[in-house]
Amino acid sequence: MFHGADIDGARLHWRERGAGDVLLFIHGFPFHGAMWSPQLEGLPLSWRLVAPDLRGFGRSHEEGEGPLTMERHADDLARLLDALGVERAALCGLSMGGYIALAFWRRYPQRLRALILSDTRAAGDAEEAMRWRRALAGRVVEDGVAVLVEAMLPKLLRPSAPAAVRDRVRQMMEETPPLTVARALEGMAVRQDATDLLPQLDVPALVLAGAEDAIVPVAEMEQMARTLPDARFFIIDGAGHLPPLERPEAFNGRVAAFLRELSAPASSA
Numbered sequence: 001m002f003h004g005a006d007i008d009g010a011r012l013h014w015r016e017r018g019a020g021d022v023l024l025f026i027h028g029f030p031f032h033g034a035m036w037s038p039q040l041e042g043l044p045l046s047w048r049l050v051a052p053d054l055r056g057f058g059r060s061h062e063e064g065e066g067p068l069t070m071e072r073h074a075d076d077l078a079r080l081l082d083a084l085g086v087e088r089a090a091l092c093g094l095s096m097g098g099y100i101a102l103a104f105w106r107r108y109p110q111r112l113r114a115l116i117l118s119d120t121r122a123a124g125d126a127e128e129a130m131r132w133r134r135a136l137a138g139r140v141v142e143d144g145v146a147v148l149v150e151a152m153l154p155k156l157l158r159p160s161a162p163a164a165v166r167d168r169v170r171q172m173m174e175e176t177p178p179l180t181v182a183r184a185l186e187g188m189a190v191r192q193d194a195t196d197l198l199p200q201l202d203v204p205a206l207v208l209a210g211a212e213d214a215i216v217p218v219a220e221m222e223q224m225a226r227t228l229p230d231a232r233f234f235i236i237d238g239a240g241h242l243p244p245l246e247r248p249e250a251f252n253g254r255v256a257a258f259l260r261e262l263s264a265p266a267s268s269a
């Protein structure tokens with residue numbers, strides 16, 4: 001189930017299932033491709049479902065230096081599509097994965113077929129958020145990822161999230177090397193604001209928001225959906241910042257319906 005390719009100095013790994021048009025999943029921070037297991041197991045296999053570990057995360061270990069920028073990841077994903085022999089793909093990004101999907105669209109608009117955004121935002125970091133990220137990066141490098149787990153876990157899941165989901169999320173966070181955490185935090189701190197560009201993003205889009213997301217307010221996601229020219233917006237009840245893991249059936253149901261819409265022959269009217 002694991003595949004790998006050498007991409008610009010790193011060995012990138014991905015999981016995939018199914019065959020057909022590609023839906024490329026982009027994980028959030030600080031996770032890896034395994035966060036999409038409920039989607040690879042639950043979505044129609046008439047699509048080729050591809051979930052990479054981004055550079056530095058999961059099995060895609062890298063001894064590199066410097067910020068892991070959204071553009072760096074977007075370039076990796078374009079090279080990954082080359083390796084898969086695919087010109088255009090639908091992208092599904094959660095949180096940091098959404099920032100990367102927007103950077104991908106900025107750099108490779110012709111390669112984006114459709115977009116699914118979950119619990120993410122178009123705005124860049126305000127000064128205070130940047131300062132918080134940089135302070136956190138310093139502490140993680142010094143004291144280890146436990147610092148990050150303590151800072152982020154309470155905000156990621158709704159308070160009543162099942163213990164199994166909480167353990168899984170904690171485990172993925174603990175698997176991320178401290179240097180990757182620091183490089184990714186800096187990459188997110190310097191990301192570009194994409195708000196003004198949203199009205200030009202004219203591919204079909206699906207925007208999903210966890211009803212209890214403590215990181216990205218539902219209203220902000222709804223506003224983003226309203227600004228996109230061709231978006232559908234749904235709230236996933238009983239989920240915080242990680243609906244694909246917290247409410248996989250509800251999340252998959254919305255995604256499957258969107259994929260059906262994309263696959264439907266264009267109306268001749």
Ligand code: MLT
Nearest residue numbers: 028029094095096097215
């Ligand atoms: C994520 O889930 O990817 C993070 O919450 C993104 C962020 O820290 O901005």
